Amino acid sequence: MTEHVILFAGPMGAGKTTAIESLSEIETIRTEAINTDRETADKDTTTVALDYGEITVGDEDKVRLYGLPGQRRFDFMWTILNERAVGLVLLVNNDAADPIKDLDEFLEEFGELHEKGGIVVCVTRTDVAPIPRIDKYAERVRELMPGRMIPVFTADARNSDQMRTCLMSLIANIEMTAMIAASEERAA
Numbered sequence: 001m002t003e004h005v006i007l008f009a010g011p012m013g014a015g016k017t018t019a020i021e022s023l024s025e026i027e028t029i030r031t032e033a034i035n036t037d038r039e040t041a042d043k044d045t046t047t048v049a050l051d052y053g054e055i056t057v058g059d060e061d062k063v064r065l066y067g068l069p070g071q072r073r074f075d076f077m078w079t080i081l082n083e084r085a086v087g088l089v090l091l092v093n094n095d096a097a098d099p100i101k102d103l104d105e106f107l108e109e110f111g112e113l114h115e116k117g118g119i120v121v122c123v124t125r126t127d128v129a130p131i132p133r134i135d136k137y138a139e140r141v142r143e144l145m146p147g148r149m150i151p152v153f154t155a156d157a158r159n160s161d162q163m164r165t166c167l168m169s170l171i172a173n174i175e176m177t178a179m180i181a182a183s184e185e186r187a188a
């Protein structure tokens with residue numbers, strides 16, 4: 001049995017908690033508290049420590065899904081979980097003030113996860129705000145991380161099929177990274 005630890009990161013209100021809820025086969029663990037920053041995200045609660053869920057892929061690969069808080073004042077959780085993670089689902093809400101800047105900031109913070117396994121970008125809330133279009137994100141990803149295979153999707157975090165597509169493309173890249181590393185080890 002293989003285990004993958006995947007982080008869900010991104011700004012406040014991008015849909016990290018919702019995405020884990022959509023994907024998880026077990027009842028999720030959430031750490032929600034009253035949201036005092038309604039300007040950034042107009043919702044009742046916000047994650048203060050982490051979300052946790054699990055999903056099995058293939059016959060028996062267990063994927064541990066950890067959602068991080070979007071607010072910077074809870075940064076310490078990022079550091080703790082980053083060490084164990086092999087992949088990143090980077091969620092960005094298209095209706096934020098400057099979502100491409102959010103993409104920049106989170107790729108800068110978590111970009112090294114590409115080397116550890118893989119990254120996928122999921123742009124949410126495109127029904128609320130259709131612009132910027134997906135190609136703007138893809139272009140920016142290519143600029144910031146040239147030559148890397150980082151898929152970019154639009155997805156509704158409430159839709160488990162769409163979230164599953166994002167997650168499976170990430171897992172395919174993680175498995176490819178592991179296979180390349182194993183063959184390099186054998187060759188050395």
Ligand SMILES: Nc1nc2c(ncn2[C@@H]2O[C@H](COP(=O)(O)OP(=O)(O)OP(=O)(O)O)[C@@H](O)[C@H]2O)c(=O)[nH]1
Binds near residue numbers: 048067068071
């Ligand atoms: N209309 C619409 N709503 C969405 C979409 N994706 C997610 N949502 C909603 O947007 C909100 C996202 O909230 P959360 O899941 O709490 O976001 P989060 O990223 O966990 O936020 P923090 O924990 O505060 O950082 C929820 O109300 C979701 O139902 C989408 O594609 N369209």
Ligand SMILES: [Mg+2]
Binds near residue numbers: 018047051070
């Ligand atoms: Mg949350």
